[in-house]
Amino acid sequence: xxxxxxxxxxxxxxxNEKIFTWNSISSLEKKIYGxxxxxxxxxxxxxxxxxxDKLLITESAPGNNFVHVFDGKNLKYLFPTGAVGYGPGEMPxxxxxxxxxxxxxxxxxxxxxxxxxxxxxxxVNDSKAFTQVRQKEDFYLAMxxxxxxxxxxMTFLVRGEDKFVEFSTDxxxxxxxxxxxxxxxxxxxxxxxxxxxxxxxxxxxxxxxxIKASIFRDHLEILDKKSGQIIGINGPENSxxxxxxxxxxxxxxxxxxxxxxxxxxGKEHIxxxxxxxxxxxxxxxxxxxxxxxxxxxxxxVKAVLKLDTPISSFxxxxxxxxxxxxxxxxxxxxxVFDYNLEK
Numbered sequence: 001x002x003x004x005x006x007x008x009x010x011x012x013x014x015x016n017e018k019i020f021t022w023n024s025i026s027s028l029e030k031k032i033y034g035x036x037x038x039x040x041x042x043x044x045x046x047x048x049x050x051x052x053d054k055l056l057i058t059e060s061a062p063g064n065n066f067v068h069v070f071d072g073k074n075l076k077y078l079f080p081t082g083a084v085g086y087g088p089g090e091m092p093x094x095x096x097x098x099x100x101x102x103x104x105x106x107x108x109x110x111x112x113x114x115x116x117x118x119x120x121x122x123x124v125n126d127s128k129a130f131t132q133v134r135q136k137e138d139f140y141l142a143m144x145x146x147x148x149x150x151x152x153x154m155t156f157l158v159r160g161e162d163k164f165v166e167f168s169t170d171x172x173x174x175x176x177x178x179x180x181x182x183x184x185x186x187x188x189x190x191x192x193x194x195x196x197x198x199x200x201x202x203x204x205x206x207x208x209x210x211i212k213a214s215i216f217r218d219h220l221e222i223l224d225k226k227s228g229q230i231i232g233i234n235g236p237e238n239s240x241x242x243x244x245x246x247x248x249x250x251x252x253x254x255x256x257x258x259x260x261x262x263x264x265x266g267k268e269h270i271x272x273x274x275x276x277x278x279x280x281x282x283x284x285x286x287x288x289x290x291x292x293x294x295x296x297x298x299x300x301v302k303a304v305l306k307l308d309t310p311i312s313s314f315x316x317x318x319x320x321x322x323x324x325x326x327x328x329x330x331x332x333x334x335x336v337f338d339y340n341l342e343k
Contacts, residue, residue, distance in 0.1 A: 016229060016230065016231050016232060017231075017232045017233075017234065018231065018232065018233045018234065018235075018298075018299035018300065019234050019235055019238060020233075020234075020235035020236060020301050021235055021236050021238065022236045024235075024301075025235075025236065025293075025301050025304050028301060028302065028303050028304050029303075029304045029306055030303055030304065030305055030306065030339070030343075031306045031308065032305050032306070032307060032308070032323075032337045032338065032339050033308045033337070034307060034308060034309045034323075034325070034335040034336060034337040035335065035336050036309065036327055036333050036334070036335045037075050037333055037334050037335070037336065038331060038333040039068075039070070039075065039077065039333055039334055041068055041077050041080075042057060042059070042068065042332065042333065042334075043059060043061065043063075044059055044060045044061045044332065045057050045058070045059060045060075045326045045332050045333075045334070046058045046059060046060040046094070046313065046326070047094070047096065047097050047313050047326075048097075048313060048314060048315040048324050048325075048326065048334075049097045049098065049099065049106060049315050050072055050315045050316065050317045050322075050324060051099050051106055051121065052103060052104075052121055053071070053072045053073060054069055054070065054071070054072050054078075054121050055069075055070040055071070055072040055075065055315075055324055055334075056068070056069055056070075056097060056106060057070065057326075057334070058082075058094040058097050058108065059094070060093075062082070062084050062093075062094070063084070064080075064083065064084055064127070065080040065081055065082045065083060065084060065127050066082040066084055066091070066093065066094045066108075067080065067081045067082035067094065067097070067108060067119065068080055069081060069121070069123070072317065075334060075336075078123060079123040080127060081119045081120070081123075081127045082094060082108060082117070082119060082127060082129075083127040083128045083129075086113070088128070088132075089117075089128030089129045089132065090128060090129075091108065091110040091113050091115055091117050091129070092110055092112045092113045093110050093111070093112050093113070094108045094109075094110060095108075095109050095110055095111040095112075096108070096109045096144065096145075096146075096200075097109075098146055098147070098202065098203075100118065100147050101147055101149075101150050101205060102118075104120060104121050104122065105118050105119060105120050105121060105130065106118070106119055106121065107119075107147070109144075109145050111143065114134060114135040114140060115132050115133065115134045115135070116132065116133040116134075116135075116145050116153075117129035117131070117132045117133075118130045118131040118132070133153075133169055135171065136171050137171055138167075138171065138173055139167050139171035139172075139173075141157050141158045141159065141160075142155035142156070142157055142165065142167060143155060143156055143157070143158065143201075144156050144200070144201035144212075145201075146201055146202055146203035146205075146210065147203060147205045148166055148203060148205050148208075148210070148225060149205055150205075151168055151169055152166050152167065152168050152169070152174055153166065153167050153168075153169070154166050154201070154203050154210050154223075154225070155167060155201070156194065156198075156201060156212065157194070158191065158194075159190070159191040159194070160190060160191070160194070161179055161180055161181065161190045162176035162177065162178065162179060162180070163176075163177060163178035163179065163180060163194075163212070163221070163223075163230065164176065164177040164178055164210065164212070164223050164230075165177075166225075177223055177225070177228055177230065178221075178223070178230045180193040180194050180197075181193075183197070184196065184240050185240075188245055189245070191249055192245045192246075192249055192250050193250075194249070195248075195249025195250040196214075196216055196217060196240075196241070196243060196249075196250040196252065197212070197214045197216070197217060197219060198214065198215060198216070199212060199213045199214040199215045199216075199259075199260055199263070200212070200213045200215075200260065200262055200263045202263060202264065202265045203265065204265055204266075204267070207267070208224060208225040208226045209222065209223070209224060209225070209265060209297065210222070210223040210225065210265070211223070211263055211265045211270055213259075213260035213262075213263035213272050214259055214260060215258060215259055215260060215261065216241055216243075216250075216252045216256070216258065216259065217239075217240060217241060217259055218234065218235055218236060218237050218238065218239070218259040218260070218274070219232065219233065219234055219259070220232075220233040220260060220263065220270070220272055220295075220299075221233070222270065222297065222298075222299055231298065231299040232299075233295065233299045235301075236274075236276075237257065237259075237276070239256075241253055241256035242255070242256060254278060254279040254280070255278055255279075255280075256278065257275060257276045257277055257278050257281075258275040258276070258277060258278070258279075258282075259274060259275060259276075260272045260273060260274060260275075261273050261274075261275050261289055261312065261313070262312070262313045262314055264314065264315060264316045266316055266318045267318060268296070268297070268318060269294050269295065269296060269297070269302065269318070269341070270294070270295040270296075270297065271292055271293070271294055271295075271314070271316055271323075272292070272293045272295070273289050273291070273292055273311070273313070273314055274289060274291040274292070274293055275289050275291075276289075276291065277289075286310070286328060287310070287312060287328045288309075288310025288311055288312055288327070288328030289307075289310060289311060289312070290306060290307040290308070290309070290310050290311075291304060291305075291306065291307075292304070292305040292306075292307060292314070292323070293305075294341065302341060303341055305323075305337075305339060307325070307337060309325070309327060309335045309337075310327070310328050311325030311326055311327060311328065311335060312325075312326050312327075312328050313325065313326050314326070321338060321339050321340055321341075322336055322337065322338055322339070323336070323337040323339060324336055325337070
């Protein structure tokens with residue numbers, strides 16, 4: 001077991017590294033209050049996506065379909081989609097959900113099925129996917145798929161020296177961005193460092209921006225595809241967890257607080273749902289987070305939204321300044337927060 005306290009270099013030494021602490025952002029705290037809405041159709045809600053006045057919610061234990069489509073304004077239930085199965089147009093589960101390129105569709109990724117599927121925002125009385133992209137060969141090792149153009153995906157790999165890897169839809173490796181080496185002190189193999197930084201990947205292909213938020217370490221990265229520049233954000237604890245390097249990756253101690261449980265990349269801001277709780281504290285206090293950091297696209301902290309209701313995942317309606325979250329109580333539902341970053 002290796003203990004790494006991870007002393008951070010100054011921002012002068014690393015101009016693309018942003019560092020913050022709880023003390024440095026205390027004046028940016030804003031308490032916001034949510035309204036919980038119980039939705040009968042939801043059994044075990046998992047992930048959300050707000051797009052074109054529609055709220056999309058996936059189920060972790062679906063029946064015949066794993067996506068529910070709601071009216072984003074009043075949360076009226078519209079229709080289910082996402083056929084469950086292993087046949088054509090079907091998927092066994094839903095791991096992530098994202099916007100994609102087309103204004104009238106969205107995409108869902110199945111880690112188990114290694115397939116990325118496209119569905120419509122309008123009810124066509126057919127819950128099977130319009131289009132599916134299946135992973136094969138080198139592309140099979142890619143995780144966290146998000147569109148980077150109309151013909152390529154941005155991903156991260158189970159093994160390899162690169163932080164971000166771009167593939168074409170036919171599985172051809174196109175380009176890579178950033179290296180794992182040097183991200184933590186010590187001589188560790190790349191896949192160990194990568195495993196220590198696993199987490200949510202999300203992209204905006206039109207802007208060429210991508211984020212990766214780490215679960216085990218309070219570290220978030222912003223990739224600008226056009227310049228190849230990567231901005232790293234460290235905080236608020238600025239520490240590297242105790243971990244053991246094994247062939248499969250990194251076994252992280254349960255005594256270290258977890259970091260970003262979910263994240264969202266918008267047109268103007270980045271939102272990161274921060275835990276700060278150890279496994280023991282989660283067992284004692286329950287799951288759900290109440291600290292939502294808001295960054296600009298250069299990695300500067302703009303606000304710390306203190307939620308009155310714990311949530312496990314979220315999505316943002318930037319235009320309407322609303323945050324939709326999944327509650328963690330006995331009857332999980334949707335909680336809606338109004339926010340204003342100008343006040």
